[in-house]
Amino acid sequence: MMGPVAEHETETSQAPAWAVGGRRMPRGARLLLASAALVTASAVAGQAVSGGGAPSAAAETEEGIPVTDSLTREKCGACHTADAKGNLSRISWVRTTPEGWDQAIKRMVRLNGAAVTPEEARHIVHYLGSSHGLAPEEAKPVAYFAEKRMIDETNIPSESLRTACAACHAFAQPLSWRRSAHEWKLLQDFHVALYSQADAQYRRPATDEPGDVFGQVKPVAAKPGAIPLTSGEVALAYLRKVAPLHSPEWAAWSQREQSPHLAGKWLVSASLPGKGSFFGTMEVSPGATGEAFATRTTLAPLSGGPVITTNGGGVVYGGYSWRGKAQTGIAGKPAPDSFDQPLREVMLFTPDRKSAAGRWFWGEYQEFGFDVTLTRADGAPVIGAISPGGIQAGVKGQTLTILGDAFPAGLTARDIDLGHGLAVTKIVSASPGEVVVSVDADAGVAAGLHDVTVGSAVLSAALPVWHRIAYIKVAPETALARLGGAAHPAGYGQFEAWGYDAGPDGKPYTADDVKVGVVDADFSLEEFRATWFDDDIDFVGKISKAGFFTPNLDGPNPQRSGNRNNYGNVWVVATAKSARDAHGQPLVGKAYLVVTVPSFKRIDQPEVAQ
Numbered sequence: 001m002m003g004p005v006a007e008h009e010t011e012t013s014q015a016p017a018w019a020v021g022g023r024r025m026p027r028g029a030r031l032l033l034a035s036a037a038l039v040t041a042s043a044v045a046g047q048a049v050s051g052g053g054a055p056s057a058a059a060e061t062e063e064g065i066p067v068t069d070s071l072t073r074e075k076c077g078a079c080h081t082a083d084a085k086g087n088l089s090r091i092s093w094v095r096t097t098p099e100g101w102d103q104a105i106k107r108m109v110r111l112n113g114a115a116v117t118p119e120e121a122r123h124i125v126h127y128l129g130s131s132h133g134l135a136p137e138e139a140k141p142v143a144y145f146a147e148k149r150m151i152d153e154t155n156i157p158s159e160s161l162r163t164a165c166a167a168c169h170a171f172a173q174p175l176s177w178r179r180s181a182h183e184w185k186l187l188q189d190f191h192v193a194l195y196s197q198a199d200a201q202y203r204r205p206a207t208d209e210p211g212d213v214f215g216q217v218k219p220v221a222a223k224p225g226a227i228p229l230t231s232g233e234v235a236l237a238y239l240r241k242v243a244p245l246h247s248p249e250w251a252a253w254s255q256r257e258q259s260p261h262l263a264g265k266w267l268v269s270a271s272l273p274g275k276g277s278f279f280g281t282m283e284v285s286p287g288a289t290g291e292a293f294a295t296r297t298t299l300a301p302l303s304g305g306p307v308i309t310t311n312g313g314g315v316v317y318g319g320y321s322w323r324g325k326a327q328t329g330i331a332g333k334p335a336p337d338s339f340d341q342p343l344r345e346v347m348l349f350t351p352d353r354k355s356a357a358g359r360w361f362w363g364e365y366q367e368f369g370f371d372v373t374l375t376r377a378d379g380a381p382v383i384g385a386i387s388p389g390g391i392q393a394g395v396k397g398q399t400l401t402i403l404g405d406a407f408p409a410g411l412t413a414r415d416i417d418l419g420h421g422l423a424v425t426k427i428v429s430a431s432p433g434e435v436v437v438s439v440d441a442d443a444g445v446a447a448g449l450h451d452v453t454v455g456s457a458v459l460s461a462a463l464p465v466w467h468r469i470a471y472i473k474v475a476p477e478t479a480l481a482r483l484g485g486a487a488h489p490a491g492y493g494q495f496e497a498w499g500y501d502a503g504p505d506g507k508p509y510t511a512d513d514v515k516v517g518v519v520d521a522d523f524s525l526e527e528f529r530a531t532w533f534d535d536d537i538d539f540v541g542k543i544s545k546a547g548f549f550t551p552n553l554d555g556p557n558p559q560r561s562g563n564r565n566n567y568g569n570v571w572v573v574a575t576a577k578s579a580r581d582a583h584g585q586p587l588v589g590k591a592y593l594v595v596t597v598p599s600f601k602r603i604d605q606p607e608v609a610q
């Protein structure tokens with residue numbers, strides 16, 4: 001091995017055996033201590049560094065963000081040295097989400113022997129998640145990570161970045177952090193020391209570099225005789241550029257941030273794959289601190305059925321970022337996909353605190369979840385949701401229900417505007433929370449998203465107007481399920497078929513297409529032919545007609561050749577029940593499903609919600 005990392009290794013391996021909390025430190029941590037000049041031997045042995053510590057953050061050229069909370073200074077300062085400006089080494093040069101801090105602190109406890117109780121850790125996560133957090137603009141693009149969404153990441157700027165930083169974990173893992181230039185380098189060194197494959201990934205020759213515009217890449221040409229640029233180097237340059245410690249967004253938000261003041265009534269509009277749309281309210285009441293709240297939520301399925309009621313609470317980080325939990329009163333163990341069970345809530349409030357969006361989820365792999373939008377109901381008329389989700393062109397007398405709050409009395413059809421080509425002919429019924437209208441749609445109205453207006457309240461781009469379902473897409477388009485049910489819990493999948501209008505240009509799969517709504521379909525599995533005599537379909541599991549995939553047991557399976565696991569890849573096929581193509585054949589959509597082994601190590605931070 002060559003290079004600076006190897007040199008440090010030789011150096012530190014000469015050093016005395018470092019012990020933390022009575023345990024020998026792993027090689028990686030020792031290496032990092034040396035390269036980062038973090039602490040001296042006395043500090044590692046558990047005593048606070050007072051003056052005698054190695055120069056902390058000596059290589060830092062950027063201004064740190066001071067740590068002002070006394071418990072954090074006490075607990076973390078035992079190893080992370082303080083400077084005259086109130087900075088703690090390393091900690092003052094990074095910012096991240098609550099989950100990021102939680103993860104770092106857990107490692108401090110497990111690996112480095114930091115002594116913090118769960119209550120202290122929660123306090124510190126809360127402090128650092130706010131004081132050393134992300135600005136709302138920085139948090140939003142990676143919200144899917146905290147929301148535990150299983151998605152195909154489209155934010156990876158180049159293949160070299162994928163190789164370097166998205167081969168082992170989500171690319172959102174690094175993008176959830178902001179660091180000084182020096183800290184981005186230390187993170188790489190730390191990976192090399194701790195995670196065996198990281199060095200190999202970083203050393204792979206870079207094939208491309210992110211261009212100035214996202215999505216454009218520049219090829220990396222190997223110059224004869226020159227040392228080739230590595231993926232790790234490309235990644236380092238990119239992250240230093242796009243995720244710096246100091247950003248205009250953070251500077252502005254640090255000034256603006258205040259207690260969130262969320263108490264009051266909120267409308268909740270939610271959709272749950274496979275179960276449809278829901279509407280209800282969340283009553284938020286003040287908790288023990290300005291950042292903590294208690295909640296009581298009711299959600300009613302728009303297609304009818306019992307109302308779910310939950311009680312819970314949440315904390316807000318940085319004045320906008322909600323982490324909550326909610327519990328139904330239901331006893332016993334419900335079916336895995338049953339929606340009336342304990343939920344975790346991750347939401348981002350908009351800076352004006354008039355709305356929020358996020359996901360309320362559950363499941364062993366957090367694979368079940370409501371997509372949620374909150375709208376503040378503060379006495380002024382507001383619209384929270386509509387039902388059904390669309391209006392068909394050329395059809396008269398369609399019923400549309402508009403759900404909201406504080407609708408004025410005495411509404412007439414003229415107070416309700418659905419845009420060009422849609423005439424509200426009469427109000428069927430009206431109450432402060434619900435207006436039902438009858439709508440005539442012109443045959444000539446273009447497909448598109450319309451605003452819904454009731455008096456002074458507007459729900460923008462909320463009402464799809466459509467002519468014909470031109471095609472269906474199965475969501476999610478790519479999915480991952482986990483074998484399980486014997487030794488390990490299973491990871492399920494729920495699929496839906498979404499209907500699309502081809503839009504004003506009449507061409508399917510173009511930018512003007514309109515996503516209309518969930519289409520009734522029957523689901524089945526089909527072999528994805530990857531090898532000769534591929535037989536995965538016999539082993540991976542079963543899908544219900546309604547699109548619920550239940551994986552097979554975790555293997556090995558003696559009935560399968562080679563005593564293999566039940567893993568495999570298959571197509572999930574949706575066949576529309578009534579939507580047909582130009583030839584009268586039912587519309588068909590497909591999604592790609594990988595069924596893999598259980599995740600034996602799971603990284604999760606549920607405690608950020610307490």
Ligand code: HEC
Nearest residue numbers: 029032075076078079090091104105108112113114124187
């Ligand atoms: C017992 C000593 C010790 C204590 C106490 C300690 N740390 Fe650390 N910390 C380390 C060492 C060693 C490293 C370098 C190796 C590593 O990253 O695990 C480190 C590195 C870090 C890093 C950089 C990690 C990265 O992602 O690059 C952060 C952030 C951090 N610590 C946060 C904290 C916080 C917050 C606390 C207080 C809850 C804390 N530490 C308490 C020893 C400690």
Ligand code: HEC
Nearest residue numbers: 103104164165167168173174177191195197198201235603
């Ligand atoms: C060889 C696999 C691997 C590669 C490649 C990799 N990581 Fe990681 N990374 C991990 C593991 C494992 C963790 C620790 C997860 C845990 O236990 O919390 C981690 C954690 C992190 C964290 C959380 C911070 C912390 O202190 O734990 C960040 C940020 C991160 N990686 C960034 C990156 C970046 C940036 C790159 C590319 C330069 C990268 N990772 C490449 C395996 C990898």
